[in-house]
Amino acid sequence: MGEILTAVMRWIHISSVVTLIGGIFYGRFVMTPAAQALSADARATLDDAAAARFRPVVFTAITGLVLSGIYNFLSKPGHSALYHALFGVKILLALHVISVAILVTAPKNPRRSRQLFGAAISGLTIVLISAYLKGIN
Numbered sequence: 001m002g003e004i005l006t007a008v009m010r011w012i013h014i015s016s017v018v019t020l021i022g023g024i025f026y027g028r029f030v031m032t033p034a035a036q037a038l039s040a041d042a043r044a045t046l047d048d049a050a051a052a053r054f055r056p057v058v059f060t061a062i063t064g065l066v067l068s069g070i071y072n073f074l075s076k077p078g079h080s081a082l083y084h085a086l087f088g089v090k091i092l093l094a095l096h097v098i099s100v101a102i103l104v105t106a107p108k109n110p111r112r113s114r115q116l117f118g119a120a121i122s123g124l125t126i127v128l129i130s131a132y133l134k135g136i137n
């Protein structure tokens with residue numbers, strides 16, 4: 001039973017990560033350059049429509065990440081000082097990604113492109129740290 005719950009929580013965590021970070025990459029490196037072909041007005045309308053549709057996805061992914069992340073953390077006790085230090089950095093970067101995801105999906109945000117770029121870098125860094133955490137105690 002415990003193994004099934006652990007697998008489900010891991011599935012929720014990874015699915016949420018894929019959705020959130022994948023959406024951020026798609027927004028910054030596909031949608032933003034593709035929309036350059038449009039007039040400023042049409043681009044603003046498209047950006048706001050895309051943001052509004054991504055917003056519920058973002059909130060669902062954040063909820064999944066935080067709940068499954070807390071479960072993951074509590075289910076693997078006895079961590080070293082290095083684990084805690086890296087985990088602390090990961091959480092700070094996660095707060096950056098979460099804040100940006102909420103900001104960029106708010107209406108009429110002219111700084112979306114730059115904010116998405118920063119969140120994409122933080123997202124990749126978190127995945128690297130998490131990959132390392134997997135192998136240490």
Ligand code: HEM
Pocket residue numbers: 010013014017020021065066068069070072073074076091093094097098123126127130131133134135
């Ligand atoms: C943008 C936010 C986040 C990203 C991109 C992210 C990414 C990841 C990834 C890729 C893994 C490895 C999954 C696996 O191989 O099973 C992981 C594991 C983990 N995550 Fe997250 N995560 C995020 C947020 C959080 C939050 C908010 C928490 C805690 C509240 C958390 C806690 C954990 C823990 C404890 C593990 C297991 C690490 C280990 O194996 O020791 N994560 N995360």
